[in-house]
Amino acid sequence: MVSEKPLSIGSLRIDPPLVLAPMSGVTDMAFRRLVRECSPGAVGLVVSEFISIEGLTRNDLRSHRMLRFHPDEHPISIQIFGGEIDRMVEAAAIVQQTGVDVVDINCGCPVPKVVKRGGGAELLRRVQHLERMLRAVRRELSVPLTLKFRTGWDEESINCVEVAQMAEAAGVAMVMVHGRTRVQLYTGSADWELIGAVKQAVGIPVVGSGDVTSAAAAHERLAISGADGLAIGRGAMENPWLFGEIAAAVAGDTHPASTVDGRIAALRRYRALLDEQYPEKVTSARLRGMACRTLKGFPGSAALREAVSRTRSSDDLLAIVAGFEALPPAQQSARTAA
Ligand SMILES: Cc1cc2nc3c(=O)[nH]c(=O)nc-3n(C[C@H](O)[C@H](O)[C@H](O)COP(=O)(O)O)c2cc1C
Structure with a gap:
């Protein structure tokens, strides 16, 4: 099963070694x-969405807002992206000032807008430039620096082992590897054997990423790769209880399946958390997305999702889902495929 061993990023302990992927x-x-609350004690590290170094260094308000985190969120990592070395150093210093525990550099984003400006996965094609960048940022920071990257640009240029070794030599404290190439985007399945090759090649912790959507998948990916930890992305979007399910499986416990009532309660909580950050327009859009992803696998859930997708306000959405509360226990079915 998943390693019970916490992982260390420099002197920072990540326990359990389960990471909410950026x-x-x-x-x-x-x-x-929300994910930390749904999976109490089971999320070792959370990573922010990526933030533009251009935005941060040009004092863009939206980018600076993205730096915010709650005191309960530690340990937390903030991820930044871009291609210019000086700007990356400046942005890393801005991030460090927030009191964050880790700074992460994105080296995997496949989006043309990012890649064309020399950032994200484009850095995998400019390894010497990346090395200079990592060394310069490392000199600036007192908190640990980590790197998240894909296995390579395409099938013909897989270089994750080389990049990981270079990063370790440059002072990076942990690497997170998404087991797909840039060209693959999100198609096919992540290659956990390549993640295993990275693990064999470096002494720093290696966190694997890609397709961990259940405790069984976590077990299997860990067995293939021998990675020190797992990053979970899309699985958490559908099931914010997943970290708890994996941690329970490690401990040999069974984890109670999330009930319909539990999922509705989580939506209410998510709305309150969103309200602290955004105007209603943003809140209702994000809440709708979450409701459509999490309300699955019980009688009537398809019709409910359909109704939810037509709502235009958070109040309407929560009123509609409230009609499904207190279903008889037999219908409060476990999380099964919708
Ligand atoms: C909607 C979405 C946004 C993502 N944004 C980022 C990002 O900002 N930075 C990053 O390093 N990876 C990003 N990723 C990649 C994830 O961190 C992760 O490596 C990938 O989705 C594979 O893991 P999963 O199968 O658990 O989702 C994103 C993925 C998705 C689906």
């Missing part, structure tokens, strides 16, 4: 807090 437009403060 997701743009998703892992804002509200979502990160």
